[in-house]
Amino acid sequence: MKYELVAGLETHVELNTKTKIFCSCATEFGGEPNTRCCPVCTGQPGSLPRLNERVVDYAILAGLALHCEISPISYMDRKNYRYPDLPKAYQITQHEIPLCRNGWIKLTNGRIIRVNRIHIEEDAGKLIHRNGQTLVDYNRGGVPLIEIVTEPDLHTAGEAREYVEALQLLMKYLGISDGKMQEGSLRCDVNLSVRPVGSETFGVRTEIKNMNSVAFMARAMDFEFRRQSAILEQGGKVAQETLRYNEADGTTAPMRGKEDENDYRYFREPDLPPVVVDRERLERLRASLPELPDQRMERYTAGLGLPQQDVRLLIRYPAAADYFDKASQGLKKPRTAANLIVGTLFTRMKTEATRENFQVPVPAEQLRDLAFMAESGQISGSLAKTMLESMLDTGKSPEELLKDGLSALDNDGLEQLCRDALEQNPGAVQDYLKGKEKALKALLGAVMRLSKGRADALKAEELLKGMINL
């Protein structure tokens, strides 16, 4: 029997507002435990919450980016349960009427993943297990979260992976979250069930938690799919339970009792007024949206004709794309700038962090000047590349470099270097005369090296051929 995977994701995203959702404590990550908290976020008797409106703004931006309807009025609710990381014994969240509803996102395979809701809520503190004890750090308590819930529209682990990566990218573009799973600023719970292909009814679903990377999440889903399929194949019933993903062996196992049958006794939060979003605010936020990934993709491919590979790289690192936009302004062939960025700048950046920050000592305007020189034929493409390397190493502008003498070689200079190359590589000359075409390339390489990349490769090849055949 063939089975189909059916999954929905609940993603919690930590927002990077300066202060927490209900008090003015800093949300900055780290710090000595229990130093970034106050009576409000530690739930001390008599304290009361106040809603940080920036959190609502950020959530609305996420909602707009995911094509959601933004509720003009939504409410905060109390979700009552006990856990050491929850000081008030209730979480203030949105249960009945969330801020955003009925959105979607499109995957590269063309499938639409529907977003049921996005709501705002507070994060709990962090539990640290050490020496058989459990310690609580309330620094994270009260950090604002948005929870993004999809419909069960995902059908493969790959789709889930792409969905999460697309969300992470959106958060980066909007500037509202780091969206890093490894750091915990983005957390996913997967609701997964299995059913025979062609069936319309949903199977029993399990919830998988504790996956610290997209890769682990995909692996967990694959495992769970196989596990549930096997059960159904043998005529068994899948138990509805909450599972924990085990990184060590890639399996899922039931969590010990935390979420078994919880009646959260939701009721409207009496300490907070309704969350109101008027038209003026909505339009102001809509107008403030930056160019989003799919819009940028469209502009780079259809608009500028950049190759897919380059486009994907630039989209993935918005700082690089911003740099490219500046560096390609006014160019007839923006591809030139893209080549320099992807070919030279990116190859120099070895870590994720450097690529994300995209701090380049060469200002975008200078790279544009360089690209312009190449585009107008003033310098060759390979010379441009070499010059860029020089610019990075010496900090000089392209004009300065040209003045320094890093100019295109004149004919005499080039002829001399070709003769030098032939002299220094008699073996290659012999090989070429014997009919090995490749030897010419070796000689050409020698000329390029001798000229420090300044030589015009085509011209050099002509000259070499001519000289050898003499």
Added chain:
Amino acid sequence: MGRISELQRGLIQRDFSCQELTRHYLEEISRKNSTLNAYIKITGDTALEVARRVDEKLARGGQLLALEGIPMTLKDNISTRGIETTCCSKILQGYTPIYDASVWELLQCQNAVLLGKTNMDEFAMGSGCETSCHGGAVNPHSPDHVAGGSSGGGAAAVGGGLAVYALGSDTGGSVRQPASFCGTVGLKPTYGAVSRYGLIAYASSLDQIGPIAASVEDAAAVYDVIRQKDERDCTCVGGRSASGTLKNSLRGKKIGVMQELIETIGGEIRTALENAQRIYQDLGAELIPVTIPDLEYALPVYYILASAEASSNLGRYDGVRYGRGQGFGDEVKRRILLGTFVLREGYRDEYYQKAQLLREKLTRSMKFALEACDMLLAPVSPTAFERGSSRSAVETYRTDLYTVPASLAGLPALSVPCGVNSQGLPIGLQLIGKAFEEAAILNAAWKLEEAFT
């Protein structure tokens, strides 16, 4: 005249110093508190320290602020930085807040002389102050009777001459009823007039801090200081001035008499109420009978909603971070159980949701009645209960019948003394006003007080 202005005149005229005044109260407390059990903590040193500051200010010729230098007290559910605050519960024994309640901040700016923290029903749940872990507060008018609850300590202190005014909290009557039992004035402001920040929550959508004082003028003076909008409490919008219009004529004012409530009370209280009505008529007011549909649901609606909110608010007292003195008393447990039950999946619609709808309905009815008149007149409570009486919990709840309607509707309400009964126990009368019209009910109360003196 109000005690506050009388005392401030004495201070300005140097009849006595603030320290002398404070010492007088501290001595009275040491004489009478063991009988009355009004105070569960006395803060003599800090009181004298503030008094000394006031004396220095007076020596420099400074002007006194409205409540400056006046000895007072706070109910033990109002957070005081550095001073243990327990809600008279074992579970908060040893809990010392690291911040001040907003109302206390406002009063400290006035150099209010805090004599101590007063006794209360545990977590403000009770009508006799007897659920306190320190034992109940006693009625200053009779050693065999309770001071009332839940702000019994404050009412006993004021009624017994152990403080000029007290701040209590009123959720379903907890300022008005003990004020009535002890022959004092007690005001529950409009919901949202006074900040709840720092008030240890019982029922968030009902709690309000209010003054208990020996006279209407004093209650109004205290109210005017504490009725400030507070950024830290989103439900607080601040209130409107009340002291300036106390002496206004009542001629032409319409007072609605709540028929359902008057009918349930008899005897001397009924007589006192009829006397009060005659006084108001003589003053030129028009008395109109008023009926409120569904008023009989007010009591169960209150207990369902208050308990539900309480079960959530008290969830944090988990015995891990709190609870050194051990746990909750029976009444608190009872309400937490009740509150948890009515919020449970399967019962929520039938109890909690329905109670919410009925609350809205009742509020509309009350406000509708108040469109035809300026304020409502009703009993506030029976007279003080006997100490240690073995009433069931539900029987006790029933006595809140008079006070919960104004709580549910968020309307301002006060209790003003109108005589004593044949046993010498004070009788109180309730005035309920339109939202944010504390001035109107304090005015009517002042007129009644004047007629009685």
